Amino acid sequence: MRWLSCCEESLPAEPDWLSAREAAYLETIRFTKRRTEFLLRRHTGKRAVAAALGWPETGLARIEILNRLTGAPYVQVDGERAALDISLTDRAGWAVALVGSEGSMAAGTLGVDLEIAEPRSDGFVSDFLTPREQEYVAAQGDRDARDAAANLVWSAKEAALKVLRVGLRVDTRTVEVEADHDADAEGWRRLVVRHVEGQEFPGWWRRDADFVLTIAGLDPAPPPARLPGGDDLAVATPLHSWVTNPLVGP
Numbered sequence: 001m002r003w004l005s006c007c008e009e010s011l012p013a014e015p016d017w018l019s020a021r022e023a024a025y026l027e028t029i030r031f032t033k034r035r036t037e038f039l040l041r042r043h044t045g046k047r048a049v050a051a052a053l054g055w056p057e058t059g060l061a062r063i064e065i066l067n068r069l070t071g072a073p074y075v076q077v078d079g080e081r082a083a084l085d086i087s088l089t090d091r092a093g094w095a096v097a098l099v100g101s102e103g104s105m106a107a108g109t110l111g112v113d114l115e116i117a118e119p120r121s122d123g124f125v126s127d128f129l130t131p132r133e134q135e136y137v138a139a140q141g142d143r144d145a146r147d148a149a150a151n152l153v154w155s156a157k158e159a160a161l162k163v164l165r166v167g168l169r170v171d172t173r174t175v176e177v178e179a180d181h182d183a184d185a186e187g188w189r190r191l192v193v194r195h196v197e198g199q200e201f202p203g204w205w206r207r208d209a210d211f212v213l214t215i216a217g218l219d220p221a222p223p224p225a226r227l228p229g230g231d232d233l234a235v236a237t238p239l240h241s242w243v244t245n246p247l248v249g250p
């Protein structure tokens with residue numbers, strides 16, 4: 001598994017790196033927030049695929065990131081399915097792409113999710129987390145630590161539900177997160193997400209500035225390596241650029 005993070009401030013002024021199909025879809029988006037998020041996820045995903053293939057960034061229009069009916073993404077290169085799996089996420093002006101080997105049609109091989117360590121209400125914790133996860137959150141020392149733990153658990157659930165390619169169509173309490181806090185030299189810490197039916201999704205998490213990043217996979221794997229290029233999440237500031245201009249157009 002390899003990963004890349006990018007900031008929306010690195011988006012090129014002109015979207016000439018989109019394929020004709022992606023550009024046509026872009027034209028249908030009316031809200032600035034959705035448009036920026038779509039562009040940021042596509043740009044981050046394409047840069048990650050280009051880096052994984054050893055391509056220069058001039059080749060981005062030849063790479064397409066399309067979506068299955070479920071919403072799960074897949075990669076085409078020069079119109080042909082590429083033999084790699086991808087997962088995408090964005091939050092507050094930053095996006096992460098995770099690429100790995102190809103998944104089966106039924107389930108992916110990997111999932112990634114980015115969140116801000118932001119305040120989460122007691123209602124959020126009791127509605128979406130399992131009793132054991134609620135205990136884990138409650139056991140943290142102070143409000144900030146409890147918010148960080150709630151966001152970590154929520155994010156890891158989303159990452160695992162992306163591996164399953166179901167997303168938030170299912171009850172988030174059908175998967176339970178257990179997180180380790182010992183970091184390796186790159187800042188990765190272990191986690192595992194267990195499904196009520198017995199399947200386990202091992203993964204990793206990290207904290208960069210205000211952001212919590214989680215990944216989950218079908219099989220145990222070393223922490224993902226950083227792909228060349230991109231922007232450094234460790235110095236990231238959350239951005240909400242769409243607020244001043246919510247609608248696309250003049």
Ligand SMILES: CC(C)(COP(=O)(O)OP(=O)(O)OC[C@H]1O[C@@H](n2cnc3c(N)ncnc32)[C@H](O)[C@@H]1OP(=O)(O)O)[C@@H](O)C(=O)NCCC(=O)NCCS
Nearest residue numbers: 038041070071072073088089090113162165166167168169
């Ligand atoms: C997958 C999901 C949990 C991600 O939501 P999110 O945290 O708001 O967004 P993120 O930025 O982390 O992830 C978005 C990316 O997730 C991926 N994704 C979407 N649905 C997915 C699925 N079923 N499985 C795996 N990945 C999925 C896509 O790549 C998407 O980016 P893209 O549309 O530009 O390709 C959410 O979109 C979901 O549950 N979707 C399925 C249910 C649905 O479609 N509901 C209708 C909208 S309410």
